[in-house]
Amino acid sequence: MTLRLFDSLTHELRDFVPVVPGKAGIYICGLTTQAPPHIGHVRFAVAFDVLRRWLERGHGYDVTLIRNVTDIDDKILAKSAEAGEPWFALSYRNEMETADALESLGVLRPTYEPRATGHVPEMVALMETLVGKGHAYAAADGSGDVYFDVRSWPNYGELTHQRVDDMSDAEDADPRGKRDPRDFALWKGRKTTEPETASWPTPYGVGRPGWHLECSAMARKYLGDTFDIHGGGVDLRFPHHENEVAQSRAAGLGFANYWLHNAWVTMGGEKMSKSLGNSLRVSEVVRAYRPLAVRYYLTAAHYRSTIEYHEGSIEEAATTVERIEGFLRRALPGVDTLVPDGTAALPADFREAMDDDLGVSDALAVLHQSVRAGNTALDDGDHDDAAAIARGVVAMADVLGVNPLDPVWSDGGSDADDATAALDALVADRVAARAAARSARDYETADSIRDQLTAAGIALEDTAAGVRWSLTRGKGD
Structure with a gap:
């Protein structure tokens, strides 16, 4: 069966057809390193880790996954000023805590993790192309700002299916330098209140890149003018991803063929965020619960479904993990760690579920059905059959990143x-x-x-x- 994915651009399930046969290029918008991550922040990484694992282990694709780090941003500068520390120190500290959080949750490391500040030349080149094509302009007020002209691109709004006149204003810069209040900043001229270390020279003046320009330039750098999948949280669809589509295609790039978006982790029906005061910092959560249980909690719901956090959520996941692990320990006595060796075939029902837009809920139902069958075999004294079932359970769980026998979960x-x-x-x-x-x-x-x-x-x-x-x-x- 062919893998089908729900494309946000077309709003339909589409068969996955890679640009290069046997290979898959994925770009994921990583976190802005303004603060340590909570479990709502990292859901995107877990969701796209499952996609990557399925492409590699379910279909044999050679996957190149790029997950960027936005290490320069208005919020980073504001937070560093409040804390009285250099912006790059604050950003790097939070970047390291994010890396630790993702590692603790068993998220595979990306092929490469570029920082925005390391790719300013590529951003300036893309910006110059857009200016040259008449899709961008330098502000006439001498601010050093450069804006994308949304009226110049007829397809603006295609990702979120909006008309320009119905969109809210872009609040990323002083609107007095814009031709249209919805024009968004490609480049932000340096303000006297900002540190000199947070600016770079361009033909339009000294300043720093806008958020949207960063991702387009980095995706192109490592995946080429056209690549397979662009992913991120649903909150990035507008304005971030909408602006990426517009500026990249206006520059003549094919850019992403598929757009995938994961839903939020909510609490009390609201998006988990610092402003709501309901964040659950990953570093604290994994001290209170097994990291494997936290990973299972974030994996068990379909990536496009909202996860509502409540008291006891992770305890429920922990109990489920214990059932899986209990069976594996019974069926494979003396085996401390085990990862699939390619000999255990994945059940057809599991494959079908995963190929249907990563249907993890149905896939987990197959896994748990196997656990029940394995325990019955053990109770009947059929240890060889139970061991074979256990190896299949390990293979399924490994695809989802929740294999209790994976060495990543051992303290070692x-x-x-x-x-x-x-x-x-x-x-x-x-x-x-x-x-x-x-x-x-x-x-x-x-x-x-x-x-x-x-x-x-x-x-x-x-x-x-x-x-x-x-x-x-x-x-x-």
Whole structure:
């Protein structure tokens, strides 16, 4: 089955046909590094990580994924002035925290992660092309600003299906230098209140790039004049992506063939944001919950569906993850980590769900159905069948980035971790022996094994997800 994706430009499901056979180029608008990220900020990265994994592991594409960093912006300059620190220091600190947050959630690293400040020459070249074609102009007020002339491009509004006269004004610069209040800034002349380090020379004056120009120039630099997929949060459709489409195509570029947008994480029906005071900083959330549970929470809903956060949301995800992991531990005793080796075939129903615009909800339903079947096989004593099912579960979970046996979720390396792994392996062996005895109706041996573990301070609990064990000693009184 061919992968179909919902294209925001055409508002329809379209078969994915890459520009270059066997390859896929994806550009994702990354975060503006004005503050540390909360879980609403990072949903885009998780959603497009699933897309990338499916293109690579489901269809065998060689994927080039570019995720930019907007490291110069009005908000960054304002925040740095408030904090009394250099804008580049504030930006870099938040960039590093964002990188740590995405890594903690198992998001694969991009092929390249360009910073806006490293691509000013490409931006100036694109701006000069637009001026030369009559689609942009330097402000006549001597401010050094350069604007895109929205009236010069008949297709302006094609992404969001709006008419120019119905659009709100572009609030990115003083409108007195604009021919039309909806014209947007390609370049912003330096103001006397701004640091000299935040400006670069151009034929139109010293200043810094506008947000929209940055992404068009970087996408072209690394993916070419025409590439496959441009993605980002639904809040970027207007004005950011609308302006990218206009300036890129007005410059003569084919730009993106598909536009994909993920929905928000909301709280109380409102977009999660700093201004609402309801943000959940990723670095804090992963201290309170397993990062795998947080990843599952952000993955489980379809990328175009809103996720409503409420008290207990991540606990529910954690319980679900434990069921998957419990089965895998039962079916694959002694296996601490496992990633697909290509031998486990993905179920047809799972493939069909993923090919239908990344239908993760239906795909997860297939995964959980397999877990139930695997647990039934174990209860019936069919360990070989259960192990085969488990490897299929690992393959499905890995596509979604929620494989409990992926080494990315292990703490790795410490003596305490090694001791825990060794104990887990020993207990898993005894649990498997007990299960075999019970299957053979040798209840005396099964009870003896349980008694031995109890005497050693290890409690067993038989659950629907499999046998769980815990230490009963050393917990304090």
